[in-house]
Amino acid sequence: GNSVTQMEGPVTLSEEAFLTINCTYxxxxxxxxxxxxxxxxxxxxxxxxxTKADDKGSNKGFEATYRKETTSFHLEKxxxxxxxxxxxxxxxxxxxxxxxxxxxxxxxVTP
Amino acid sequence: DTEVTQTPKHLVMGMTNKKSLKCxxxxxxxxxxxxxxxxxxxxxxxxxxxYEKLSINESVPSRFSPExxxxxxxNLHLHALQPEDSALYLCASSQDPSGGLSYNEQFFGPGxxxxxx
Numbered sequence: 073g074n075s076v077t078q079m080e081g082p083v084t085l086s087e088e089a090f091l092t093i094n095c096t097y098x099x100x101x102x103x104x105x106x107x108x109x110x111x112x113x114x115x116x117x118x119x120x121x122x123t124k125a126d127d128k129g130s131n132k133g134f135e136a137t138y139r140k141e142t143t144s145f146h147l148e149k150x151x152x153x154x155x156x157x158x159x160x161x162x163x164x165x166x167x168x169x170x171x172x173x174x175x176x177x178x179x180x181v182t183p
Numbered sequence: 184d185t186e187v188t189q190t191p192k193h194l195v196m197g198m199t200n201k202k203s204l205k206c207x208x209x210x211x212x213x214x215x216x217x218x219x220x221x222x223x224x225x226x227x228x229x230x231x232x233x234y235e236k237l238s239i240n241e242s243v244p245s246r247f248s249p250e251x252x253x254x255x256x257x258n259l260h261l262h263a264l265q266p267e268d269s270a271l272y273l274c275a276s277s278q279d280p281s282g283g284l285s286y287n288e289q290f291f292g293p294g295x296x297x298x299x300x
Contacts, residue, residue, distance in 0.1 A: 104288075106288060115189075118288055169239075169287070171289060176223070176224070176225050
């Protein structure tokens with residue numbers, strides 16, 4: 073079956089540091105891939121997406137590239153802010169429209 | 184209007200109560216979803232409605248009863264819940280599912296935090 077594996081947190085960074093969150097997936101075919109972010113006490117927000125191999129999704133300074141050869145979709149941001157502190161979920165969507173989430177990675181950015 | 188709204192934000196209920204959670208979207212989306220999220224875990228899918236018809240039920244106990252009265256509204260009726268049902272309940276919607284639900288990103292509401300005493 074499909075699965076998503078992402079690095080465990082918490083990831084603690086200083087402001088302006090470089091952030092990488094690794095995400096790999098197992099799936100039949102080539103599913104669309106997503107990163108969602110959940111701020112404390114809130115619902116999930118779609119951060120970015122990619123629908124086919126080599127697509128790069130980007131939003132708010134975050135980027136992720138759909139790598140078919142390594143079945144990966146790593147999230148990166150060049151310079152994090154305290155306001156980026158949140159839980160980040162990598163996800164794929166199967167042919168039934170069911171989102172398969174990774175376990176989530178908590179990111180804590182300190183001033 | 185590009186958001187999904189949910190009411191109430193918080194709900195406390197006893198095990199013998201009956202309550203309902205409401206979800207609304209005005210983006211013209213024709214697929215709507217209920218998820219359950221426990222603390223420090225990813226959301227788990229409960230139900231999917233496509234064109235106001237129930238298309239997926241992830242073996243959810245019958246004490247949870249979904250309803251989709253029209254294309255903009257989604258309800259979740261709760262009855263005789265257990266303390267372990269305490270969680271954040273998230274609603275989501277996505278666009279026209281006619282091309283397949285896998286092609287449409289899902290937009291989430293802020294959730295209802297439910298506590299069952």
